[in-house]
Amino acid sequence: MSPTRARETDSPPARVAIDIGSTVIKVAELDGDGALLNQDLCPRDYEIGIKAQVETILETYKPNMEVVACSSANGGLRVGIICLTKGFSGAVMRNQVLSAGANPIFVRDLDEVDNAFAPVDILLVGGGIDCPDAAPLETRLARFDPSAHRFGSLIYAGNGHLSQAFLRRFQNAVVVDNPIADSLRGPRDTVANALRRAYLDDLVYKEGVSELAGRVSGPIRATPEIVSQGFYRAVSNRSALMVITPCLLLDIGGATTDVHYTVEVVRDESVVRPPAGLSVARYVFTDLGISASLDTALLQLRTHPRLYEFLSRVVDDDVREVYRLLREGEYDPPPDLLAYACLFLALDRFAHGRGAGLATADFGRVAQIVLTGGAAQLLDEQVVSRVTALVLPDRRTQPPPTLIDRSYRIWTEGMS
Amino acid sequence: MSQERIVLGVIGDDIHVVGNRIIQLALEESGYRVFNLRARNRPEHFYQAALEVNAQAVFVSSLNGEGEYWCSDFRKPFIDLGIPDTLLYIGGNLVVGKRDRGDVLRLFKQYGFDRVYHQEPDIGVAIADLRNDLGHGKAKR
């Protein structure tokens, strides 16, 4: 008998889970316990549009079946963050953007001058605790000039006492409750919740994903958030997947490479600390991917000082020739090589904390590397281990074992 | 009532939490709102927190002499961020080894601290000073 009395008893009904990606739509039928009955991959049909295609797919299932959906189309929601300080309000907003499955593109202080802001779907402005005595934020907001930015929607998530003033200046802005409320600790999920609703609230229009609202129960969530939930189940011994922790999970996609990790892999000396109160965290490399982000990934690979070492572990024959052609920009790498490249670049940057807001990992502590997503299906466990060995600290000779999620279990379990 | 806001924390790699918690309780008992950063802080944690909460004062403790390493020019970022009048207090075992008390006080005043308590066991002294300093208006540092 378990000491826990109050169980969440109403287990969900059988349902269809859909993942709308840029190139494929993934469909899975789940039973009441969330177990996978069957699944299917359908290439996207841009002629008929997303709504019609999903309806066609659903015709093969019982009409009354519940449908849950997530989307990673266009590589996810791009969010720019403008904050009072990067250590507090900026970090809290960034972590919430990540936990909602969206992509923080930049984090800037309100006073930071930069002429090269990348375009974003949502510009998030915040800072300060909820407090009427708010001079530092007030003076900075007065100087804030949004015309320097290219964005779809504007969200204010700062000191609640200044939200009316913000709305007077920017009538189209959306105001959400201050995530740090009146203390620096114990953040509220207000920003994450706003982003979760974003597709349906029409804050962003991602090729008509919001048109699906009527057919889908619950919000259409971002795929990385689903993967993150599946990962949490896996590391909590509550998955069909046998995962050994501490570990990290990589999801290599067309536009981005996501890393989800148990926070024990972070070095004690890491300047960036994982978000408070969480045991798993996510980071997204928005410049690593095998299709939409091919150019940026390739550029990094070509100029990487350990390119030759990397190639010698991945390419079967004529490493010198591949190396030469790659360096000269005359080589069109196959998708599997690109996926290994994203894996290598992501691990290498994680090992050195090279990325804004990225913690530094200690690969000496990693007990397993898990790979999921479409690109992972192209990979071989032994080659992955050889690539992983490149980022190990000197004291460790054996790379951690690799587990490739060949039946998208992480995603399925995240959906259930 | 809008309480005066104090940022509190231990600087460096010290993880001494009992003293830190007592200081928090003592400040709260005197009517202040305390934002406790607890152990293992760097200077940027203090000035960033001070900006976020618009603090009247910052209380830094250092128990194993790490203060000297971390605190040089402690005031400067507060000036750069436009909060030059924040009261800066520091206490604890501020330097490694035995040093002349007057030298230690001068050193940390030079770093930009308003009040320096080297090996002063009674937090009551600092709280009385704080009440006094805040009563005179924080501009009259």
Next chain:
Amino acid sequence: MLDSAGADFIPLTIDSYTRQNQYDIAAELLERSEEKQSSFLNGYPLVVHGWELTRELYRDLNKPVSLRHGTPDARLLVEVALASGIAEIEGGGLCYCIPYSEGFPLDRCLLYWQYVDRICAVHSTDEAPIHRESFGPLTATMVPPAIALAVQVVEALLAAEQGVLSFAASFGQTGSTIQDIATARVLRTLIRRYLDRFDFGHVRSYLVFHQWMGQFPTERSKAAALIACAAQNACVIGADKIVVKTVDEALGVPDPEVNADAVESVRYVFDRFRWVEPVTSTSIEAEIDLIESETVGILEAIFDLPGDVFWESVHRAFQTGLIDVPYSPHADNANRLVSMRDANGSIRIKDPGHVPISEGDLKREHGLLALREDLDGADPSFRRLLHDIGIMA
């Protein structure tokens, strides 16, 4: 030496690098220690030494060896310990995380200790069970008995769920003899009651008493008196085991002779002062009633939390401050509870924070505190707190 001094079990304390899973640093320091003939480690690097050497070390000893460490992720350490023949494993998902770690996520720690409990269960037989023991003193700083007891019962249940057959609950000397007697009584009752209630009646339970874990007096004469009184309290409460301090406690890690002396003096008290009848009084009975009511309140609130499995409810209890350990270094500890000593030195709850203490119980706590406040007059409470923490020093 402890053996010949009359110790009934031999503690094996693990070095701090091994506790942090930094086996490579432990190996390096061990090598340096052997080169320089002087120890660079503050404990035994069990994982680096390995099970064969360790088994050899204890081969001729016919007393149980008890593993004491403070490790959040003790999976490998305990595997090596069991392989070495060590049959007593101290620790737990709560008691080895909240007081010891600044940032180790509690849910991870609970899962790692679930593994430890399970391997202890797997290697147990009815005749030779692996004993699991919790660490009740927690931060050893003003922890109200109800908090310590709730943690003990939770860890007993978590261990029993994994199949552990022998479990020792423990607590640290409170600083008040009344409270020590009451705490022991409630702890015994509740561990048994809850194990039985959830069908773990077959699990054997024991009671361990830790001598004063707070700041020790620097003078040896006072330290000796404190140790003797603690031994006396252990007799009175009928502890199954007592963990002993030394007269040099305030000075750091004691040498073996001093350790042996401490065991001998405690043995002396045990042999000369025997207690047959339970000691009681109206204030002890009142204290028992209060601690039991509070502990049951906290436990029932934890059971009521949502979660598919028990550890999830426990994790949530920590996140929401239902379990709040004073002076914990852990970043996620609520730190809302404020405790203080009453007139007889018992630890009282002044402000429960989010810990579910009923209005009636809180009134009783405050009533007992009020007697003290009359004595102390207008002294601000932080000064009294400092006094309360260092009461024995």
